[in-house]
Amino acid sequence: xxxxxxxxxxxxxxxxxxxxxxxxxxxxxxxxxxxxxxxxxxxxxxxxxxxxxxxxxxxxxxxxxxxxxxxxxxxxxxxxxxxxxxxxxxxxxxxxxxxxxxxxxxxxxxxxxxxxxxxxxxxxxxxxxxxxxxxxxxxxxxxxxxxxxxxxxxxxxxxxxxxxxxxxxxxxxxxxxxxxxxxxxxxxxxxxxxxxxxxxxxxxxxxxxxxxxxxxxxxxxxxxxxxxxxxxxxxxxxxxxxxxxxxxxxxxxxxxxxxxxxxxxxxxxxxxxxxxxxxxxxxxxxxxxxxxxxxxxxxxxxxxxxxxxxxxxxxxxxxxxxxxxxxxxxxxxxxxxxxxxxxxxxxxxxxxxxxxxxxxxxxxxxxxxxxxxxxxxxxxxxxxxxxxxxxxx
Numbered sequence: 001x002x003x004x005x006x007x008x009x010x011x012x013x014x015x016x017x018x019x020x021x022x023x024x025x026x027x028x029x030x031x032x033x034x035x036x037x038x039x040x041x042x043x044x045x046x047x048x049x050x051x052x053x054x055x056x057x058x059x060x061x062x063x064x065x066x067x068x069x070x071x072x073x074x075x076x077x078x079x080x081x082x083x084x085x086x087x088x089x090x091x092x093x094x095x096x097x098x099x100x101x102x103x104x105x106x107x108x109x110x111x112x113x114x115x116x117x118x119x120x121x122x123x124x125x126x127x128x129x130x131x132x133x134x135x136x137x138x139x140x141x142x143x144x145x146x147x148x149x150x151x152x153x154x155x156x157x158x159x160x161x162x163x164x165x166x167x168x169x170x171x172x173x174x175x176x177x178x179x180x181x182x183x184x185x186x187x188x189x190x191x192x193x194x195x196x197x198x199x200x201x202x203x204x205x206x207x208x209x210x211x212x213x214x215x216x217x218x219x220x221x222x223x224x225x226x227x228x229x230x231x232x233x234x235x236x237x238x239x240x241x242x243x244x245x246x247x248x249x250x251x252x253x254x255x256x257x258x259x260x261x262x263x264x265x266x267x268x269x270x271x272x273x274x275x276x277x278x279x280x281x282x283x284x285x286x287x288x289x290x291x292x293x294x295x296x297x298x299x300x301x302x303x304x305x306x307x308x309x310x311x312x313x314x315x316x317x318x319x320x321x322x323x324x325x326x327x328x329x330x331x332x333x334x335x336x337x338x339x340x341x342x343x344x345x346x347x348x349x350x351x352x353x354x355x356x357x358x359x360x361x362x363x364x365x366x367x368x369x370x371x372x373x374x375x376x377x378x379x380x381x382x383x384x385x386x387x388x389x390x391x392x393x
Contacts, residue, residue, distance in 0.1 A: 009153070012157070015156075030119060038108045064103040069097060075198065097213060125139055126165065153300075155277075158172065160277050163275070169269065170281060178226060178263050185253050196213070199211075199241070211245075265340055270328065279297075306327070
């Protein structure tokens with residue numbers, strides 16, 4: 001039997017960040033991942049904000065940045081485009097499109113350099129309590145093994161199995177789990193190749209479609225839908241989008257990614273005795289954009305700090321770990337509640353209403369892009385905006 005102070009299950013960005021910061025705090029850490037290659041397959045549009053990386057203390061590297069995006073292009077159902085680019089407005093932040101397969105490995109390497117032991121192709125198969133600790137059973141390279149640990153940080157993705165083993169309610173209702181499909185494509189001809197592009201309306205019921213440029217004529221082209229309001233699969237919607245969009249109709253896919261994205265906000269209960277859940281497993285995904293890399297890493301860092309302190313205290317109880325929930329709420333929860341309201345508003349709009357809003361925005365000169373200004377403009381155009389968003393910002 002192996003022993004460690006903290007066991008992190010899942011070596012995505014959230015898990016690797018948790019492992020890194022726990023190791024830096026001076027405790028022993030193992031991080032395991034079921035895949036033989038960390039970061040593959042990717043399940044993400046690969047966008048992150050510069051501001052987010054800076055907040056996490058991560059210096060950008062050309063090894064894992066495919067493209068710097070200098071603006072946003074929002075497209076309504078009838079093709080009306082609103083371009084918010086650096087040459088027209090002062091953007092509060094610009095973003096990067098990553099190579100996730102490299103970025104995730106880079107983050108895991110950082111955890112290893114900090115002192116964490118990394119175990120690839122290692123699948124957690126069960127968990128039991130033993131005295132005041134936890135024993136996790138796993139299969140690694142075809143062999144059964146057991147790892148005894150004081151604290152488990154579950155970073156094993158949406159509807160976390162590890163969280164369920166610990167008695168947490170990690171199962172999600174279909175109305176808050178978007179089904180996503182994405183191609184990486186070559187031969188994409190974007191109208192604004194330096195902008196990330198969003199398409200709204202019935203093209204992606206319950207979500208939106210995106211085109212994220214990765215340099216040259218390469219882009220991630222995908223969408224997320226709510227299966228509760230469409231009879232078609234996300235893949236079927238994606239095929240239609242690709243066929244009908246001028247930028248992608250002549251492009252060719254070189255990779256297909258399919259997965260679920262939890263967009264219902266933070267799980268209410270994220271800790272129990274000896275166990276914390278973080279990242280996608282804890283619902284740390286922006287409900288409006290579906291982005292979860294930065295927020296998951298923020299959560300992973302908090303989880304590491306609380307877990308390491310609990311090891312130092314010699315107290316791994318739910319009561320001692322509960323501060324994690326409060327800190328996550330302060331860091332992410334309040335903003336997520338606002339994004340949920342904004343998402344509900346967007347879902348209430350018909351294609352025609354979206355077109356009207358886009359046409360009105362197209363004629364606007366924004367000095368800067370901020371949520372409050374956007375909402376003020378929306379309230380003038382759409383009575384629903386006042387009803388659903390007016391008191392939020």
